[in-house]
Each structure stands twice: as structure tokens, then as C-alpha cells.
Amino acid sequence: MSKRVIVIGGGVAGMQTAATLAGLGIHPVIIEKGDRLGGKLLNWHKLFPTFTPAGEVLDTLRRQLKDVEIMTNTEVKRIEQSGVVLNDGRLLVSDAVVVCSGFDIFRAEIKEEYGYGIYDNVYTTVDIERMLNEGKVHTADGHIPERIAFLHCVGSRDEKVGQKHCSRVCCITGVKQAMELKELFPQSEIYNFYMDIRMFGPGYEEMYRQAQEEFNIHFIRGRISEASETIDKRVQIKAEDTLIGRPLKMTVDMLILIVGMKAGASNDRFAENRGIELYPSHFIRPRNQFVDNICSSAGNIFYAGTVTAPKNVGESLNEGVAAALRVSKYLED
Numbered sequence: 001m002s003k004r005v006i007v008i009g010g011g012v013a014g015m016q017t018a019a020t021l022a023g024l025g026i027h028p029v030i031i032e033k034g035d036r037l038g039g040k041l042l043n044w045h046k047l048f049p050t051f052t053p054a055g056e057v058l059d060t061l062r063r064q065l066k067d068v069e070i071m072t073n074t075e076v077k078r079i080e081q082s083g084v085v086l087n088d089g090r091l092l093v094s095d096a097v098v099v100c101s102g103f104d105i106f107r108a109e110i111k112e113e114y115g116y117g118i119y120d121n122v123y124t125t126v127d128i129e130r131m132l133n134e135g136k137v138h139t140a141d142g143h144i145p146e147r148i149a150f151l152h153c154v155g156s157r158d159e160k161v162g163q164k165h166c167s168r169v170c171c172i173t174g175v176k177q178a179m180e181l182k183e184l185f186p187q188s189e190i191y192n193f194y195m196d197i198r199m200f201g202p203g204y205e206e207m208y209r210q211a212q213e214e215f216n217i218h219f220i221r222g223r224i225s226e227a228s229e230t231i232d233k234r235v236q237i238k239a240e241d242t243l244i245g246r247p248l249k250m251t252v253d254m255l256i257l258i259v260g261m262k263a264g265a266s267n268d269r270f271a272e273n274r275g276i277e278l279y280p281s282h283f284i285r286p287r288n289q290f291v292d293n294i295c296s297s298a299g300n301i302f303y304a305g306t307v308t309a310p311k312n313v314g315e316s317l318n319e320g321v322a323a324a325l326r327v328s329k330y331l332e333d
């Protein structure tokens, strides 16, 4: 009988892990707490750096899942040596477990000074992905925005909210969305307020240049200290341009907060298993960050995707393949 491997989470990392395991003759079971597979990509519009529709990537992965058992609307509460404990208290036994439970989005309401959830025209990058998918990008009262500001590092690199890490993918998300909005509204002025620009992936630096040179998007080094609403429901922002050392006030039609990636809510419970360790950020720490960086200290528990750190889709998919191959070797041994 083929060995059974539980894959926790049906985002891109989990789907890729399960598809690779099935191809190796192993019986994977994806356990997903949501009602369908896809994870965060279900909410994304087009993916940087190629502007490939997120749905296209998910369709390709779905086609590879025909030999995979899938349990949706089921949450894994704990990981034991013999398997996983589900939300209904059942223990599901398996030969190995791959944790692909991903990340959570930082809740922008926590940064009260920016007025998310209070002022009508303050949005997050997650809202913009949804609005792009629905084909309805406009201000709260239905107008075309003439001036838009993006704010980088909301809920990342911020000790005050306990998120010291850099979320890595959000600078490029801000660049991508600025380009998409400029295409929709060529007459608009778009500003990105940043602390540092981090363009770590292939093609990212080129996109950043293209955004400036061809799309005329303005990048201002400085942090917005506060936002307030004007009488006509626009958003007034106060910032400092730290390159020229001058304070700055600007009124915009939309303020878009580039929200960071925080550790998944399940990680603390998973770490009750002695073989699973956490970083101070609460992302899961692999046994070794170089060799076998998809392995835990417990022999039969493995990781793939953003459960261990912020990553892009390509990196998450690669880890899915790596984890499946490592599981296969473990089962052979």
C-alpha cells in the first residue's frame, strides 16, 4: 500500500507539494481550512513580475491534482508524531506531514494613524487586488482617482507592532499595482512613499525602473506620519522627504497601504510539537537554513512555502517540489 502524507494547507506550496508527491507514487492528502484550494492567490489579480493572471497559475496546479485526496473546510489544530489532529478532535494518521499553512496578512487597522477602516479612501494592497479582479477601481464615491499614494512597510519592519521582519514581496507589489493603476488612469499622479526599496527577485529591479521611466511613477523616500480626512472625503497625508530633509503635506484621492506578511496563526500551536521551532517573528524555523532547509528537527515533518518566511510564488512552488522529494527519500530510508 502506498504511504500516506498529509499536506497542511492548499495554497500554491501545498498544491505543488501534493502534485509532486502523487507523481512519485505517494498518497497525498491536502487538508485545507478554506472552502477551496488556492490560498492567497485566489484573491490576487495579476502576478509580478510577468503580469500573469493568478488564476492561470492556479489552473495549471489544479490540473495536476487528480491523484490527490482533498479535504476542504477542515483545519489542522495540532501536529503529533503519528499524524495531525483536526478541528473536530479526530487524529488523522500519516507517515509524514508537510506544513504548507502559509502566512497571514497584517491587519492595517492596527496602524490607527493611517485611518484604515475609518476613512473611506484608505485602502490596502489586498483591497486593490480585489478591486482589480472585480474591474471596479475607483474612489469610495465612484470617481476616477487623480492622485494616489502608496505607503510601503505597513506592518513590516515595525517594532511597535511586533513585526520586525521585512516582508520582501511588498515593495514589488506596490510597484506592480502602481503600474496597473497608471494604465487604468493615465492622467493620474502616483506616489510611492518608501523607507528602502527592496527588489530581490529576477526582473524586479527592471520593473522598478520601468515604473519610473515609462510610467512616470514618483518614488519619495520618507514615511507618512499620519493621515486625516478632508471635508470632501479625500485623504491628507503628512510625511517627510528624508532625501531632501523637508516636511511634506499632500492631499490624495486614494491612500493605499502596502500591508506586510505576518506569521500564520497556526504556527504557535504547531510549535507545541517539540520538533517544530519558531523564529522570533513566529514564522517556523527550519532545522538548518542552508542544507535541507525544508526539514524540521522531527524526522517526519517538512515545510514548504511561506510558513517559514515571506516568499514569492516561484520560491514557494520550488519548495513544494523540494519538500516532496525530501519526503520521498525519508519514506524510502
Ligand SMILES: Cc1cc2nc3c(=O)[nH]c(=O)nc-3n(C[C@H](O)[C@H](O)[C@H](O)COP(=O)(O)OP(=O)(O)OC[C@H]3O[C@@H](n4cnc5c(N)ncnc54)[C@H](O)[C@@H]3O)c2cc1C
Binding pocket: 008, 009, 010, 011, 012, 013, 014, 031, 032, 033, 034, 038, 039, 040, 041, 044, 046, 047, 048, 049, 074, 075, 076, 077, 100, 101, 102, 103, 104, 105, 125, 126, 169, 173, 259, 260, 261, 264, 266, 304, 305, 306, 307, 311, 312, 313, 314, 316
Ligand atoms: C498583497 C500581496 C500580493 C502578492 N502578489 C504576488 C505576486 O504578484 N507574485 C508573487 O510571486 N507573489 C505574490 N505574493 C506572495 C504570494 O501570495 C505567496 O508567495 C503565496 O501565497 C505563498 O503560498 P503558500 O502556499 O505558501 O501560502 P498561502 O497562500 O497563505 O496558502 C496557505 C493555505 O493554508 C491554509 N491553512 C492555513 N492554516 C491552516 C490549518 N491550520 N489547517 C488547514 N489549512 C490551513 C490557508 O487557508 C491557505 O489556503 C503576494 C503577497 C501579498 C501579500
Ligand code: SF4
Binding pocket: 152, 153, 154, 156, 157, 165, 166, 167, 168, 169, 170, 171, 172, 196, 197, 198, 258, 260
Ligand atoms: S519589501 Fe519593501 S515594503 Fe515590504 S517590508 Fe520590505 S522594505 Fe518594506
